[in-house]
Amino acid sequence: xxxxxxxxxxxxxxxxxxxxxxxxxxxxxxxxxxxxxxxxxxxxxxxxxxxxxxxxxxxxxxxxxxxxxxxxxxxxxxxxxxxxxxxxxxxxxxxxxxxxxxxxxxxxxxxxxxxxxxxxxxxxxxxxxxxxxxxxxxxxxxxxxxxxxxxxxxxxxxxxxxxxxxxxxxxxxxxxxxxxxxxxxxxxxxxxxxxxxxxxxxxxxxxxxxxxxxxxxxxxxxxxxxxxxxxxxxxxxxxxxxxxxxxxxxxxxxxxxxxxxxxxxxxxxxxxxxxxxxxxxxx
Numbered sequence: 001x002x003x004x005x006x007x008x009x010x011x012x013x014x015x016x017x018x019x020x021x022x023x024x025x026x027x028x029x030x031x032x033x034x035x036x037x038x039x040x041x042x043x044x045x046x047x048x049x050x051x052x053x054x055x056x057x058x059x060x061x062x063x064x065x066x067x068x069x070x071x072x073x074x075x076x077x078x079x080x081x082x083x084x085x086x087x088x089x090x091x092x093x094x095x096x097x098x099x100x101x102x103x104x105x106x107x108x109x110x111x112x113x114x115x116x117x118x119x120x121x122x123x124x125x126x127x128x129x130x131x132x133x134x135x136x137x138x139x140x141x142x143x144x145x146x147x148x149x150x151x152x153x154x155x156x157x158x159x160x161x162x163x164x165x166x167x168x169x170x171x172x173x174x175x176x177x178x179x180x181x182x183x184x185x186x187x188x189x190x191x192x193x194x195x196x197x198x199x200x201x202x203x204x205x206x207x208x209x210x211x212x213x214x215x216x217x218x219x220x221x222x223x224x225x226x227x228x229x230x231x232x233x234x235x236x237x238x239x240x241x242x243x244x245x246x247x248x249x250x251x252x253x254x255x256x257x258x259x260x261x262x263x264x265x266x267x268x269x270x271x272x273x274x275x276x277x278x279x280x281x282x283x
Contacts, residue, residue: 015178020179029063029078030076031076035085046099048122052122078113097125101125123189127246132184133180136180137235137268138238139176141275145231174204180242184196184246199226205260232273
């Protein structure tokens, strides 16, 4: 365990909250096109709801530009049209009856803007954070399996650093969860970094050794490599549940009850089995 702690400390250099902060604070501008003032207001209120703190709302409204306004720049990041108007190539339509479909379409095309969109516009927050949680949980599941299959290179996700940089998967899994904590805080429009997220990071560090030990014990009891999938599933589930807990925390929701925690873990474990099984079949 002490060796793993040293590895985790050494690996902190690979997690840079400043880079997350810089990307998250990159302004994302919208060009809005509507047929009436009420059409403009509807899109503005969806992107920046009334419950956003007033000073923050005023700040963010500067990045929403109505077509024809004198201050509208020549170029914006995303062009959003009111439903019913002819839609030019490259623009997105605001689906009044199903606005989440618009959000998902924008995120599909503008994936590189996912983090700043989530931080600045609450409508993007849940889908972006959900994707972060699944992606990082899957990375941890694949890494956990890969450490037992040194000739296999994960082919579903581009891991954020090389497998060879870690002597054990405990360090990788822990640091990757800390990276997830930074991303979730950034997407939730909260402060980012070791100083601001001490409690979250300590919780991740404490939890990692517990479920890592469980994975090792379980894998060791199943012969002929049969423990690889459970090992990967535990890595996925532990990361997924940690991410959901952080998501609830930053959204100001009540903590998960023991029953909710147990149900969430079981659901995540089954998802993790599928992810880990994909790599095992390819090996």
